[in-house]
Amino acid sequence: MTRSTALLTDHYELTMLQAALSAGTAQRRSVFELFPRRLPEGRRYGVVAGVGRALEAIEEFCFDDEVLGVLDAGRVVDEATLAWLADYRFDGDVWGYPEGEVYFPYSPLLRVEATFAEAVLLETVLLSIYNHDSAIASAASRMTAAAGDRPCIEMGSRRTHEEAAVAAARAAYVAGFASSSNLAARQRYGVPTAGTSAHSFTLLHDTEEDAFRAQVASLGADTTLLVDTYDIAEAVRLGVEVAGPGLGAVRIDSGDLGDLASQVRDQLDALGATGTRIVVTSDLDEYAIAALASAPVDGYGVGTQLVTGSGHPTCGFVYKLVAREGPDGELVAVAKTSPDKVSIGGRKFALRRRDARGVAEAEVVGIGEPPLDDGDDRSLLVPLVREGEIVGRETLDAARDRHLAARAELPLDARKLSRGEPVIDTVHLD
Structure with missing residues (x-):
């Protein structure tokens, strides 16, 4: 049994790859981002989880003989694409919110920069991990907040x-x-x-x-x-x-x-x-x-x-192309504009704006360049993969400590269990 994660994906990821290889666009430099358009209804904040598992999945995403055999037998892609996949290795860069961090609508939780061919193949497995694990962590955070100093035991x-x-x-x-x-x-x-x-x-x-x-x-x-x-x-x-x-x-x-x-x-x-x-x-x-x-x-x-995420078993995260190489080699912002499913083009950066007491005031997202830190703020994106090498590994206890600290800096309304709006606003800077 192979350890490869490459088949934890959707069929159309590979047919897109085949078509892009044929069109000569597969090698265009691209920026994909994983983000939520909204929080689950009534929730005041969410929790990022699954980062460590996602890094393992990227590391194990390869097309060995067994995986290629499945694709060949099912005629999923053509011979030229099979040959390209045989040499696949993710060589790009990934930045993201570290595990345990809290998030809000349009927080750029993950930024994947590579060729279109390399980055598009990771879409399904990354969404699968992040949507599940973050839903569980978001519910768990509300439970541990309600429990206070009394311990909670997971037994599901x-x-x-x-x-x-x-x-x-x-x-x-x-x-x-x-x-x-x-x-x-x-x-x-x-x-x-x-x-x-x-x-x-x-x-x-x-x-x-x-x-x-x-x-x-x-x-x-x-x-x-x-x-x-x-x-x-x-x-x-x-x-x-x-x-x-x-x-x-x-x-x-x-x-x-x-x-x-x-x-x-x-x-x-x-x-x-x-x-x-x-x-x-x-x-x-x-x-x-x-x-x-x-x-x-x-x-x-x-x-x-x-x-089951206490009524919200998924977070509704999406993975969208937000920038790609233009005809002159420059990076061009691209975005989906269909009603109710809008994405915002351009490479994103994010910080948590805090007041002088260290209480969070806003999620500030810069497009194309990082927002300015006024001295009380906290940058949110950290390097996770650099030129294909995993650089963002950390212990689970480090993620656990981060979550407790990130939750503690939120306004007190974040602890309310009643239905409400996100406890801080997301602000985009052009």
């Missing part, structure tokens, strides 16, 4: 495609989740993982007490016991009896989580288990997490709503 693997689950765990960690249940995310990206048992483990045993004793004997008293298989109050009593007052945590997965958490907290305290944590799960989203802010909850397990 069983609610989505198996590969999407790994990417979702990674994106959630970038946006502040403490850990994931997904072990492939641990293997590939170093995301911390956590987990203890499900209801099936309790049902396996003759009694709930037998199940608890087996779990504590194996995993220690600091484990988390699932207490809502039968009667919650009885399970809490048994849990403390079996593990002692040092029981690590109990998990509630059904019912009125706020009321139940209060009842369980009172019971644990009365039993002397004052340090035992309460973790709640069960189809939580940012609104449910916010509603539990006053409840004695110590952590949240989030699944379905996270891996």
Whole structure:
């Protein structure tokens, strides 16, 4: 099985290439940009995620014998195009918002500069990664903001495609989740993982007490016991009896989580288990997490709503040609002007305008040249690929720290969960 990412694309990317090669325009120097025309409806900001995965995809985008065989057998392109693809290697430059950064309408999240032939082939795979991962991170950011200092655990693997689950765990960690249940995310990206048992483990045993004793004997008293298989109050009593007052945590997965958490907290305290944590799960989203802010909850397990973007499973990013080589070798701005799908021509640069206190005021996008920094601003585009070589690799923790800092500099309205407009405006400078 090949590792190539070259077939994670649309058929028409290759037919465009064939036609451009035939017309003699494939080698024209071109600038493509990946950007959103708008935020998902009602959202006040978005989060950039998937940058590291996109760089891996660019690095592995090649047409080896297996890939060429698929294209040849399906008569996707002609012999001349197959021969060109056999030598394909992306040799261009890529600039982009670093992972974890926040974004707004028309933020130039990615700028790809290469020949048309090299750059157009990356369109689908880049959009696929950015649209998915940024949707998950944007939802996760709202959830971690609502949770405050209480940790969120990603546990949505069983609610989505198996590969999407790994990417979702990674994106959630970038946006502040403490850990994931997904072990492939641990293997590939170093995301911390956590987990203890499900209801099936309790049902396996003759009694709930037998199940608890087996779990504590194996995993220690600091484990988390699932207490809502039968009667919650009885399970809490048994849990403390079996593990002692040092029981690590109990998990509630059904019912009125706020009321139940209060009842369980009172019971644990009365039993002397004052340090035992309460973790709640069960189809939580940012609104449910916010509603539990006053409840004695110590952590949240989030699944379905996270891996589906909490109602917005994609960001609507597009990848458009904004400049290309003209007849005299100069770079010419080009743009789509059809109604409702307007793009803005010209190579873009961006900075986050901030006031003297460091609070974001606007997303400023310069066309053709960088906007001027008045001393309080922050440049947003960083080099990711230079002459085909990956230069933008970084740790996931660096992206995670960046997100927390970028979110913290937004106006306070960014924390509101109610529907609203982007919390800062995007300003284009000619």
